[in-house]
Amino acid sequence: MSVTAAPGFVAAGVAAGIKASGNPDLSLVATADGKPVAAAGVFTRNKMTAAPVITTRAHLEATAGHAVAVVLNSGNANAATGQQGIDDAEAMCAAVATELGVDASQVLVCSTGLIGIPMPIDVIKAGIPSVVAARSADGGQAAATAIMTTDTVAKQVVIDGGGFVVGGMAKGAAMLSPNMATMLAVLTTDAAATPEQLKAALVYGVADSFNALDVDGCTSTNDTVLLLASGLAGSVDEAALNDAVARACASLAAQMCADAEGATKVVRMTVTGAASDEEALLGARYVSRSNLVKCSWYGCDPYWGRIASDLGSCGIDFDPSKFSVSYGGITVCRGAIDADHDAAAVASHMAGRNLEIVADLGLGTGTATILTNDLSHAYIDENMGTS
Template sequence: VCSTGLIGVRLPMDRLLPAVRDAATGLSAEGGAAAAEAIRTTDTVRKEVVVDTDAGFVVGGMAKGSAMLAPDMATMLAVLTTDAEATPQQLDDALRAAMPGSFHALSVDGCTSTNDTVLLLASGASGRSAPGPLAEAMAEACASLARQMAGDAEGATKVVEVRVEGAASDEDAARAARAVAESVLCKCSWYGCDPYWGRVVSELGSSGAAFDPDAVAVAYGPVTVCRHGVACPHDAGALATVMAAPHLSVNADLGLGAGSALVLTNDLTHAYVDENMGTS
């Protein structure tokens, strides 16, 4: 049994277990969409993915989650399935390798709950085995589900990719990217389509990552707005178009090394407050 329910409230197992037996009698090959629909809570849409491979097998998946998603999953459920033939170790390796670029890179609001699960089930029905393509398909499927969760985050109007490059290490890059992605000020400015890069630089500098204000650069999409820690000339019309789009890329170069990282997030809106004013 997987759950992201209220913290500290025990599940009514006396009701759940008989229901599982009843539900099992209704299993069908066409039931995937119904299952993805059934696991929604505050999600507004179901989240599904199918990845066909050239190796003769398919990877599919469904997930739920729209808030309290950080770090390393939290408050999300995902079930991946494949008809590939693979050993338990190969499946474990493929799933774990897919996490850093997907669910572990997702932060809706910087808040962590107590419950999360990602499962991978393999039937072997295709009779085809190829660990490399399996890992690639798994990474693609998990990344798609993570992006769908960012896009359906509570109250969100846009998906935001925060990319940090030029850090002293990958760990520093991840630390800096997460600081920007989880900044309330930054998230509010993205909602308002305000390209105030000063908030981004402030979060980078206070993140604990190695930082030189004279080396940093910031761009929204392809439009660079800050070089060497100060404002630089740019196309205001192009920038306004980038900020108004439903997908926004915030790119920072720390100018210190080869470290890089990506964090998926979203903007912060009035609707998020409305959703979380009470117990949920």
């Protein structure tokens, strides 16, 4: 049931005709009773901010953090579309509001797809009555499918918080370097919480999940993570809510990484022993964005020299004599010199789908992990044209 696993929510997904393929492209998540509930969001820091992000922020501010529904479309990002884009985002909200009998400010909006292309707003508006009519407690799968772009599978999650539930859906397979992954996520819970508590839970939840996901170093214009709370489970411990939201975000981020465009490897790149956590994060992200390193992962080559070079040049404290690297727990470099190791065991690890790589700077207690991928021919094939 994913995004409808939490009591109090319904969802739907339909094919409105935005995509030439005829695949589902219009999605809705709403409260079951049509009444507003507490809501919060975190958004892209890209200054080329898409119209739906601007509109959703404005609506959350106007309602003091409350919403009845979220309408989402795939196939068009409604980004770099000027004032017409804002008008179109507002028109989507207004059309849903009319069908639900609520104020347009109580509807949030998300879009994903091509940038700089005018929205087919008439097509979308014509499809809204159908998606609103289709909403049900069993509509989570359809809703998650309708927000897919180059995704190959729908991303969904359900977390049992012990007396309450967090459910969610997300999309994202490229332009995944969120810093609040193109990525959208809608989470719901039946826990009772204020908008401020939901915002705090989101900030906590995205820190080591979506914000630690770096597929290709590109931050989308549309990144949005929303959390709505029906309150039907009553008050819950805030720490428990934060933990459940964080686990939901971590699951969705891992699913995005596993489905990244052209990826053959899912890589956990950890830098430890740094002078600070901040320097560890900078180093781990720098390595994760290195095309040379990514190519070696694709080639199943434990070429630690590229990692050493990146960490030595990224502006953080670095001492070659204290530096080591391990693949799958097997140290291959110590003191920036090749170390005796079981080459067959390392080769077996590199041949697998999931890679665990740790670079230890030997300088302090700072540590950070980035979830990332290799770079394959398929990624280039997917992105060498407008996509």
